[in-house]
């Protein structure tokens with residue numbers, strides 16, 4: 005953050021100073037709600053949670069250098085009193101951006117791939133100038149302001165992941181930080197239980213498009229009809245990306261390496277306008293679905309004036325930053341584990357299964373294992389989607405499917421309906437059993453995908469498998 009006085013902060017957030025004499029206290033350090041992250045000059049945001057009260061951590065924050073608190077009651081440090089700390093952080097973030105008008109704000113949303121794509125954009129734009137992108141998946145009413153508040157006078161690009169939990173949510177986030185470039189990746193079935201239909205999801209995600217000012221830029225996925233249709237909601241210039249049909253930024257000649265990473269040609273411009281260019285990209289992030297994410301990132305980078313060859317080179321060097329998303333590790337005995345246990349929705353499971361199948365095919369004699377837990381938040385579509393995933397696993401010739409937990413029963417059933425029998429598809433009650441089965445049966449060369457909604461705790465299977473001493477494992 006740029007230096008501000010407590011008086012200025014109180015004004016920006018509509019709060020009051022617990023002690024009027026503290027007006028001139030200077031905040032010169034970062035804003036944080038975690039006392040372990042406090043440092044000299046910090047403004048400490050105190051939240052009252054269900055189990056912990058942030059105000060109790062003020063002494064710890066002060067010991068680390070925090071000089072003031074944003075909270076709901078007076079503390080031992082100079083304090084700005086507000087009714088709602090989260091909303092106050094949003095107001096403070098908005099004020100900070102008003103004071104830093106030269107920052108290019110990039111907002112991105114979509115059903116899947118936001119975090120993966122913001123990590124690509126962050127790495128690409130960092131070549132051009134100081135870039136801030138969220139930590140992990142900081143994309144909500146708290147995560148977004150916290151990311152904005154990291155900006156200072158040096159910052160040139162601010163990449164903001166924007167999650168939407170319903171109509172009006174993105175509009176609210178965009179009031180905190182109005183993007184000059186808005187990117188919509190895809191509309192899938194994530195959180196369908198909440199939205200009710202994909203059309204409603206599209207209506208909600210399209211709020212990002214509407215928020216971009218006429219002089220800005222809107223980047224849309226031409227391969228996703230619900231996203232492409234958002235063009236009519238844009239006041240700004242629209243650039244499209246895709247690989248299935250015509251688009252402004254395209255991928256051609258897509259191929260998948262044995263490592264599960266895609267290569268393609270990044271095509272920009274057109275022969276009609278005489279500015280057609282083609283540059284090879286070899287991704288290091290895993291899965292063909294990353295091609296679309298990379299194209300979205302490329303379109304954003306073109307939008308800030310980066311030349312296509314530089315973008316292609318930057319994409320080829322970009323690595324996975326946030327963990328748990330198609331994180332590939334190889335055990336000493338040659339068992340490959342793809343940890344994708346962070347989250348799951350039908351589209352990302354399909355992407356994961358496709359990558360698994362491709363990787364196993366590229367290893368002669370290898371078997372593909374899919375350890376799948378239930379997908380949450382799909383509402384009354386859950387059983388149907390689970391069934392479809394089971395069927396897809398069989399069609400992709402996944403050798404061994406392990407459905408974890410009673411809620412995943414329809415995945416197993418779907419595989420059965422597609423003809424999987426015996427060992428090809430099994431059900432276990434909990435992650436521990438899946439790990440035990442794998443530990444016993446997995447062979448060198450095999451590829452194991454572990455994927456479910458985060459809440460299921462399947463990450464322990466990936467971790468356990470990697471940690472398991474492979475002694476005695478043989479063919």
Ligand SMILES: Nc1ncnc2c1ncn2[C@@H]1O[C@H](COP(=O)(O)OP(=O)(O)OP(=O)(O)O)[C@@H](O)[C@H]1O
Pocket residue numbers: 114115116117118119120121141143167189190291293294296297329330344347348351352353355356
């Ligand atoms: N373009 C894509 N299409 C389908 N699946 C994808 C795509 N990009 C990433 N994924 C997969 O989707 C899952 C979530 O990825 P990521 O965390 O990047 O998405 P997100 O939109 O940020 O999710 P969240 O809503 O949890 O923030 C991972 O399993 C990832 O491999």
Ligand SMILES: [Mg+2]
Pocket residue numbers: 118119120140141142143165
């Ligand atoms: Mg995310």
